[in-house]
Amino acid sequence: MKRLKIRSSEIVVSAVNKDQYPIEGLPEIAFVGRSNVGKSSSINSLLNRRQFARVSQTPGKTRTINFYIINKEFFFVDLPGYGYAKVSKEEKSQWGKIMERYLKDRKELCSIFLLVDIRHEPTNEDKAMYDWVKYFGYDCVILATKADKISRGNYQKHFNMIKKKLELKDEKIIPISSLKKTGFEQLWEEIIMIYNQHGYEITVD
Numbered sequence: 001m002k003r004l005k006i007r008s009s010e011i012v013v014s015a016v017n018k019d020q021y022p023i024e025g026l027p028e029i030a031f032v033g034r035s036n037v038g039k040s041s042s043i044n045s046l047l048n049r050r051q052f053a054r055v056s057q058t059p060g061k062t063r064t065i066n067f068y069i070i071n072k073e074f075f076f077v078d079l080p081g082y083g084y085a086k087v088s089k090e091e092k093s094q095w096g097k098i099m100e101r102y103l104k105d106r107k108e109l110c111s112i113f114l115l116v117d118i119r120h121e122p123t124n125e126d127k128a129m130y131d132w133v134k135y136f137g138y139d140c141v142i143l144a145t146k147a148d149k150i151s152r153g154n155y156q157k158h159f160n161m162i163k164k165k166l167e168l169k170d171e172k173i174i175p176i177s178s179l180k181k182t183g184f185e186q187l188w189e190e191i192i193m194i195y196n197q198h199g200y201e202i203t204v205d
């Protein structure tokens with residue numbers, strides 16, 4: 001089983017505008033999903049770090065794109081969450097602009113991980129997000145988060161619910177739990193495969 005050795009991980013920039021994005025030309029994978037779904041926690045679990053990507057106290061308040069560089073070879077990008085009820089119209093439109101600016105022709109972006117809570121049917125906003133990702137032409141992997149909240153025997157039933165609501169084509173669904181630290185070996189394999197498929201060599205150890 002491949003589990004990448006983390007030699008270094010650091011935040012490079014918390015960006016709003018395009019001119020703040022990293023210009024190294026290294027490949028990246030972006031994490032997107034509802035506020036509170038577990039984006040930052042998943043990044044922390046992948047990197048074996050606690051409190052690295054900030055786990056939010058105030059959901060819906062992250063309004064920046066956080067670029068994390070790993071082993072000086074690739075990036076993880078933590079995108080601002082959506083779907084938080086107590087957000088003004090103004091903030092929602094701000095969110096849309098930040099997202100669109102990033103998603104529109106970001107050559108370094110190899111794949112988008114769309115996170116959904118394994119317990120619940122994805123929301124209309126999740127569906128819209130998935131359609132948006134496809135519209136911009138990116139590959140997508142579904143991460144079913146908080147998998148510790150249901151029993152393994154129920155995974156398939158919940159995958160089917162997610163697949164149906166999002167109208168997935170052949171996208172993979174990977175169950176993960178940041179609490180129990182499960183699913184991350186499979187996820188690392190997927191990450192390495194994605195970068196390799198895009199022509200990037202990733203040093204595993």
Ligand code: GTP
Nearest residue numbers: 035036037038039040041055056060081177178179
């Ligand atoms: P925003 O930054 O607001 O968009 O949220 P986020 O998607 O980054 O979520 P975050 O990682 O901050 O986690 C939100 C809450 O869910 C925290 O209280 C976490 O402790 C909890 N959480 C995250 N992952 C898991 C998990 O695998 N299992 C369980 N039970 N709780 C989790």
Ligand code: MG
Nearest residue numbers: 039040054056
């Ligand atoms: Mg977060």
